[in-house]
Amino acid sequence: MTTETLIHPPVSDADALIADMGARARAAAKRMAVAPTDRKASGLRAAAAELRAREADILAANARDMAAGEANGLTSAMLDRLRLDAGRLGAIAGAVEAVAALADPVGAEIDRTSRPNGMVLSRVRVPLGVIGIIYESRPNVTADAAALGLMSGNAVILRGGSEAVHSNRAIHAALAAGLSEAELPADAVQLVPTQDRAAVGALLRAQGLVDIIIPRGGKGLVARVQDEARVPVLAHLDGICHLYIDAAADPDRAVALAVNAKMRRTGICGATETILIDRAYADPRAIIDALIGAGCEVRGDSAIAALSPHVTPASANDWDCEYLDAIVSIAAVDGVEGALAHIDAHSSRHTDAIVTEDRDAAERFLAEVDSAIVMHNASTQFADGGEFGLGAEIGIATGRLHARGPVALEGLTTYKWLVRGSGQTRP
Amino acid sequence: MTTETLIHPPVSDADALIADMGARARAAAKRMAVAPTDRKASGLRAAAAELRAREADILAANARDMAAGEANGLTSAMLDRLRLDAGRLGAIAGAVEAVAALADPVGAEIDRTSRPNGMVLSRVRVPLGVIGIIYESRPNVTADAAALGLMSGNAVILRGGSEAVHSNRAIHAALAAGLSEAELPADAVQLVPTQDRAAVGALLRAQGLVDIIIPRGGKGLVARVQDEARVPVLAHLDGICHLYIDAAADPDRAVALAVNAKMRRTGICGATETILIDRAYADPRAIIDALIGAGCEVRGDSAIAALSPHVTPASANDWDCEYLDAIVSIAAVDGVEGALAHIDAHSSRHTDAIVTEDRDAAERFLAEVDSAIVMHNASTQFADGGEFGLGAEIGIATGRLHARGPVALEGLTTYKWLVRGSGQTRP
Missing domain, CATH: 3.40.309.10 (Aldehyde Dehydrogenase; Chain A, domain 2)
Incomplete structure (x- = not known):
């Protein structure tokens, strides 16, 4: 575990922790936003290779979580969601590689028009920026969500459930190592280092630091996130x-x-x-x-x-x-x-x-x-x-703004207007 | 003034008022969402005709606002923003007619794909739903914002500044009459009937009733809206x-x-x-x-x-x-x-x-x-x-989600996924 993302200030102050992580994520997001497609794909392939290479470490970490979960009386369904084995870890690595092969939405031109005065206007896709992902006991979300966020040029801040804390740390370390190997900023994927619930609250209130929050989990989690968040949330509460x-x-x-x-x-x-x-x-x-x-x-x-x-x-x-x-x-x-x-x-x-x-x-x-x-x-x-042919999904959104239905890479981008002129002044 | 939008419950409870207006707006929005383009355009042209036909009434109402503004010591710049005359009212009506001539985004297909199993997927534009617009002393915003909101198939709830209360009521009555003439629901354009600031607070918190809030005005207004709103806000605070x-x-x-x-x-x-x-x-x-x-x-x-x-x-x-x-x-x-x-x-x-x-x-x-x-x-x-060739704008957004830069009709829509199958079941 060699990355700087594991060095953190004391956790006495959740807001200070999130402010620090958010500032580092913002700096990393700037670099990710201009990273070429092949660099991002290389980073994800390197991350997948690290996941495979670290199989023993990751499964050992998962075994600690499983033992704690059994001691804490998790249901068999919860334990099954938490459990990793060589096959499941291989599938997680494969999913990261699959995201690396998806078309990169960043830089795609949405439309282009010319004005009578000769100005050429276009809208091009750019990353959202910093994405906060809050999830429960499935450790595969650590890799899935990070892969989608990174391939779309964003930085991600991950906050997984306490049941999976050791598994998540081991998977996160592999991802960060992969990014570093591709000379991408390891701060583009950060894991909140504490299970203190105050850190979740700070993340949900981190306006200006975090551009969007995506909760992945049961209705209780999503309801809490939607209720407390001051940052926009992309999610669905019910599927009736x-x-x-x-x-x-x-x-x-x-x-x-x-x-x-x-x-x-x-x-x-x-x-x-x-x-x-x-x-x-x-x-x-x-x-x-x-x-x-x-x-x-x-x-x-x-x-x-x-x-x-x-x-x-x-x-x-x-x-x-x-x-x-x-x-x-x-x-x-x-x-x-x-x-x-x-x-x-x-x-x-x-x-x-x-x-x-x-x-x-x-x-x-x-x-x-x-x-x-x-x-x-x-x-x-x-x-x-x-x-739906999107290659993956970070979730399904039932809100009305920004993205609706299955959300994959395109939903994790926004756009900016580019105006190319030849000296036009406005009359 | 013949429309049902002027009948309101007692204003003792701002939340109840906004809940009632929101419910009526939601019902109207359903009808607007499926209104054909020519019906919406007819409604706006009828509204423009009513604005012209009611010139004497509207200018008399504006004269009351101007007199009150002078008595209350408004600055000359504020009085100029408030003032209407035949020329300015004609321009307001012309702007409504110009919006009626814009391309209707609703129903436009964003993309279409076929899946290997034969299902055809498309994304089509649909209205956002209910739009809350909070603005200051310019009475032209009443007509401009309503026209853009309605042409994009939405219902709008307008809350103008107290300086322009009589002007806004007279303009709103003309708009509602125009909608009724085109057999569109007058509840699709409602004016908050009280200048009580609690009604603004209720509007900003009306999650589920209002889909988006658009503030139009100075920095103080926008800052308050962004700070208090629990409903998503489309706006810019500064233009540095x-x-x-x-x-x-x-x-x-x-x-x-x-x-x-x-x-x-x-x-x-x-x-x-x-x-x-x-x-x-x-x-x-x-x-x-x-x-x-x-x-x-x-x-x-x-x-x-x-x-x-x-x-x-x-x-x-x-x-x-x-x-x-x-x-x-x-x-x-x-x-x-x-x-x-x-x-x-x-x-x-x-x-x-x-x-x-x-x-x-x-x-x-x-x-x-x-x-x-x-x-x-x-x-x-x-x-x-x-x-930018958008025909008009409801504002410029500097947030990252949904719409960025100048926002006109397209920015007031979202999309849904349509799946056309022939009996496909998921393996």
């Missing part, structure tokens, strides 16, 4: 996704999409939580039976509950619930109009889909649903940067 | 713009650009406040003499002060001062490197320019200056949405 089965849906597609959207993986944010079925749809029972057959608990409104003895009655809360489990709520609605009204009232604006063979109904749904992602005849489980 | 004269600058261009950038209009945010001159530049005296000859006070560092008895010594504060007046600070710097260091330390990230015939120096400056607008051989006074 809807699948609407229109009267004109193809029955086989409807069943296949309902089962996939709900049951493929129930714990991801793009999993459907509520299915809306047009009262005019011919065979809602087939959908209900397929879900129950796939092991899903079905909670229905009175019209749906009347269709099957295996459906339990939904309560009012069910329509605003992100189960993240093998449970679905189903409501009968009056056509697209009814679906739009239900979604407007209950969607978390993440991903909502319509199943129909009626093109007009589909286009109306696509136009009027105000969510980050709106789909026609596709599973909501596709809501993912990799599936 | 720099003009750097490189050793390789053409002498005639250098003089012309320095005088224009500083002196064309000294009170606008794009006016140059500091000129940096390369120590290797041949004739700095010609620049100083031209500025002094144009009536500008010149404050210089020791190297500049030594060149002319008419230069007064600059203090440390001068390098961070937005004079908005016929005063300029001038520093000698060591080439592009020195200019970049000075700008990095003192720029407000609004607009900075280089004057040079050396293409490499220009490109380095354009690449490395991290400001919303960076110019080569052009006057910083061009920093304006109209001059």
Whole structure:
């Protein structure tokens, strides 16, 4: 561990710590902003090589975290998220290499116009600057988030969960070493050296030092970050996704999409939580039976509950619930109009889909649903940067500003205007 | 005055007032989001016609404001900003018609890709939603800001200064009437009906009700808004713009650009406040003499002060001062490197320019200056949405997220992802 990022002032003052880290990140960000693509890619490939070379160190550090986690009574699900082995570490290194191969958004020209006076105006992408990433127990986020932030020309300040503190330090040291080998500033990736929660508060208030905060983790973390932050936050709190089965849906597609959207993986944010079925749809029972057959608990409104003895009655809360489990709520609605009204009232604006063979109904749904992602005849489980062809994702945003839906490299940039003249003065 | 927007609950509770206005704005925004371009344009043209038809009413309302302003001892500059006459009102109506003629960004496709599984993904522009606009004594902002917000498919909540309360109400009534004539919701343009400052605080905290706040006015207003807001803010606080004269600058261009950038209009945010001159530049005296000859006070560092008895010594504060007046600070710097260091330390990230015939120096400056607008051989006074060909502007943003530099219709939109499939389920 040879990098200067491990030298820190005393942690008695969280604000002073974050101010110091922020100032060093800002200086590093200036260098990253003008680093050529091949230099950034080299740095990430070197970081990936360091991750592989340090496998024994990293797995030993992870073993310490696992032992502490077991002693502290973490659930088996939490321990599984925390656990690294050679295969998982190889996958982490591979993901860093994959980011190194992505197209660099920095410097890309968004548009260009000429003015009648001869001035040429263009907008070009530039990095956001300093990105704060706050996450929980998955140590892979340390490498994933750093790789995306760095490839887009930013500096990142990472603050991982206390369960993974040794794993994160070992992974961070590998990343910083890789950057140094490529003659990039190791300060471009810094790990908050304390688990003191005051440091998180200081990071969330670091206006001017940190340009954006990205929380990666459960709802409790995201809610706290959104509530406390004075720095802009890119995140989603809930993924209450809807699948609407229109009267004109193809029955086989409807069943296949309902089962996939709900049951493929129930714990991801793009999993459907509520299915809306047009009262005019011919065979809602087939959908209900397929879900129950796939092991899903079905909670229905009175019209749906009347269709099957295996459906339990939904309560009012069910329509605003992100189960993240093998449970679905189903409501009968009056056509697209009814679906739009239900979604407007209950969607978390993440991903909502319509199943129909009626093109007009589909286009109306696509136009009027105000969510980050709106789909026609596709599973909501596709809501993912990799599936969208972005190569990776740092998260999905449901806010309205800057970036919406899956966010990858482009979402971590902004733009500036360049004006090229030949002496023009303004009349 | 026939619109429902003038019926309000008691103003005893600013939060309740803003909650009610916000809910009505949200409902109106949904209708505006799907309003076709010609409907929005018709509404704005009808609003412009109402402004012209109500000239007598509006000028009478303005006369009340002017009388109150005189009684309250407003400065002549403030009274001039407040004053309307037939010509100025005609210009306001014309500006609304000009916005109606701009290209509608809503529905525009940003990009489109196909995935190997046959899904087609596109990003299309959608309105931001509800925009809060807080401004001072210029009544034209009521119409300008509303026109830009509405044409981009949003609902706007306007809160003007108390000096212009009668003028704003009369202009707002004309706008709402125009919208109603085009069968657009009058609630899409609402005017906060009280001058109670608590209503501003409530608007700034209205997360979930208001999507973005745009302050229009002096530094005091913008600073208060940026400090108090929990809703995202699009604005600039300072316009400390720099003009750097490189050793390789053409002498005639250098003089012309320095005088224009500083002196064309000294009170606008794009006016140059500091000129940096390369120590290797041949004739700095010609620049100083031209500025002094144009009536500008010149404050210089020791190297500049030594060149002319008419230069007064600059203090440390001068390098961070937005004079908005016929005063300029001038520093000698060591080439592009020195200019970049000075700008990095003192720029407000609004607009900075280089004057040079050396293409490499220009490109380095354009690449490395991290400001919303960076110019080569052009006057910083061009920093304006109209001059950039945007047709208008709601303001200039110096933040890093969402929109940067001049903001017009596109900056008042966001996007959503549309996914068109044919039954794809995720493996």
